[in-house]
Amino acid sequence: MLGEGSPLRRLLHPESGPAKVSSVILFGPPGSGKTTLAQLVALSSGRRFVELSAVAAGVKDVREAIDRAKYELGATGVETVLFVDEVHRFNKAQQDALLPAVENRLVTLVAATTENPAFSIISPLLSRSLLLTLRPLDEAAIRTVVARAAVDPRGLDNSVTISESAFETLIRLAGGDARRSLTYLEAAAGASLSRGSAEIDDETLALAVDRMVVNYDRNGDQHYDVASALIKSVRGSDADAALHYLARMLEAGEDPRFIARRLMISASEDIGLADSNALTVAVAAAQACALIGMPEARIILGHATIYLATAPKSNAAYLAIDGAIADLRAGKGGAIPAGLRDTHGAVRFMESPPEEPYRYPHDYPGGVIAAQYAPDDLREREYYQPTRHGAEARISDALVRIQEILKGERGGS
Template sequence: MASLFDNPTTAPLAERRRPHRLADYAGQTHLLGENGVLRRYLAAGRLPSLILWGPPGVGKTTLALLLAEELKRPFFMLSAINAGVKDVRDVIDRAKKQTGTVLFIDEIHRFSKAQQDALLGAVENGTVTLIGATTENPSFEVIPALLSRCQVYTLEALSAETLREIIRRALTEDEVLSKIPVDVIEDHALLALSGGDARKLLGLLELVVQSTPPDANGRVQLTDAAVQQTAQRPIARYDKGGEMHYDVISAFIKSIRGSDPNAALYYLAVMLEGGEDVKFIARRLLILSSEDIGNANPNALLLAQSCFQACTVIGLPESDLILSQTVIYLATSPKSNAAYTAIRAAQAQVRQHGVHPVPVPLRNAPTKLMKSLGYGDAYQYSHNGVGNFAYQEFMPDALSGTRFYDPGDNPLEAKIRERLRGWWQDKYDY
């Protein structure tokens, strides 16, 4: 079988420029820099099972191969598009004869539950070290049992600086392009059309250089016009893999939070026309429904959940109607961030001050010893109280009277505040 590092001149530029050494790998310094976590793993001579999550063309496959090469591990690669359970079991059987085998699965999010289940035993007992690559959020696309056995690391879209360095090295080091004199006059179109995808960048660079006639001095002038003429399309107004992806989704969320359905629909249209993943949009609506609406309108979460499920089943183009309905509903709903601020305040308390002892009346008492120590004594069963409420202390002693939840200023949470005040009187100052 040919190695990914075979580099004939007939191969596309992206393959010819695939790094042979980790030192030549571009980007992802948060993982591979001096203090990067993957760098520390390599220094220790070990490699856990990993899920590499990131947009296309940022080097997931190359990184997996280089990690195995660096540690001199046997390497097998499967693509989830065409591999089945039998292929997985065949690799596992071979791995039993080769210690330290790395199994790389590209697009692991496309594996069915049965295919992912087939990996569990081998990953858990160390027969294989799994490296999965995915462009989708692994929390939604990888089964929990497999996810719990892997470390998840996010790969970022390549920066303009990194992309420019890739261009420079391709033009000076590639055995084909280095023989063609090229002047980089402009690179805006090249960077914009690549969208942070190195594979797309190199493919377009090769086409432009080889299809642009040299000037009177025999040199190829790389300009935005030359790139756009070769690509036969204008610079993308929305790039789902680049910086605008984050700008537009930010404006989209803030428009809904700000109760402007018209602006929200505009940014939704920008994303849909730009080819954004509808599940990505629907996930963000799910988060927003709790973060920005919460108990001001509990139905918001239910509709957002239904929207996500419907978009998952239906896909485009019909999902645009479902997203539109949900966006309008969320944007016009009353708003409250009380649930968000409440859990953040509680988490801050735990992180800053640790965990306080549970009050003795609330402790479980499954043994005679625990009962003899008073566990569960003085606990009042709430349903025996008037209105199914019994006034008692639930907080640890050190936090008695501490309030994390402050109901929002909206009709539904005003009723919640009234109920809390009736139950707890002045204990939490509601």
């Protein structure tokens, strides 16, 4: 984003002429650095910095800021960076008021939003702006932010220390939000000093942020123990227990994408064809989590968890594919029946047509005929053993009829 010729580089080191960037929309989650970037744009280029919050400002405030910017430009030659925070909260009329200043380059507009600009920003403003998407900070970046704040004279200036456990918990609770991490650090430092202690521990941190510090190590046993408990509760059809473990993972700052992946696996492994819609729900939940993110993703995951926990259960599909793989690894599975082989290969190598040519099932009543599809040594092997749970009861009944036809025990050929 800061490479030569990039939008941010051109904002930080403005040029005159058509290449000049006059409007940028920063789209990203809270605490990802939108306000800081806007301030850097102003400071690095010696421009005035004016901030408006769309929560409190109206059209009058916008016009006053633009009029002042126009005056400063004419009187002193100093340009203005107008930063509008939470711009998605502006209605159409308020966003329209920004257009003339953007078009005439009276201000350098930097607008920040946590909502998808395609749905929250009017098209004329969006078409005149560069869109930059900011991602949540990773744990390494949050660690750096917190560590610097603890020792920097502008921060805590070494007035307190923080235990390793509390430090890791704070990073986890921040959830990629730098602002939240600093808020928690400041609150925990205040709570620690008020108790006559110069160290922030887990107890002080929990007291300061007013939430229980969950015993959960994302890289250790707790990570896998709680995830295992979640899936086993879903498998055991206990929706309440599953929700408890889901909540523990979310409150500990677990990546919702990891949870969604586990639920997708469970949908096929533990439910399978007893309710094939379970996989659809789990995949949709994973996609929704990726689009929405936390904290709203908790609702999506809760929805999917309850659906999977209350769905009929079957591991027949899971056992079936593992059975087929086990036979293959044991050396079973001979030549493919001649009638099933690629006919183009037969022509290419001038082979004789098979004694039993392939018969197209759709040409026969019922679409199923007596035929051998498996290799000779697996002819009698039945991997898929459906249960009588949910939709598999119907599948089981149909499979009995299909097997009878395949083996020539009833009409169909």
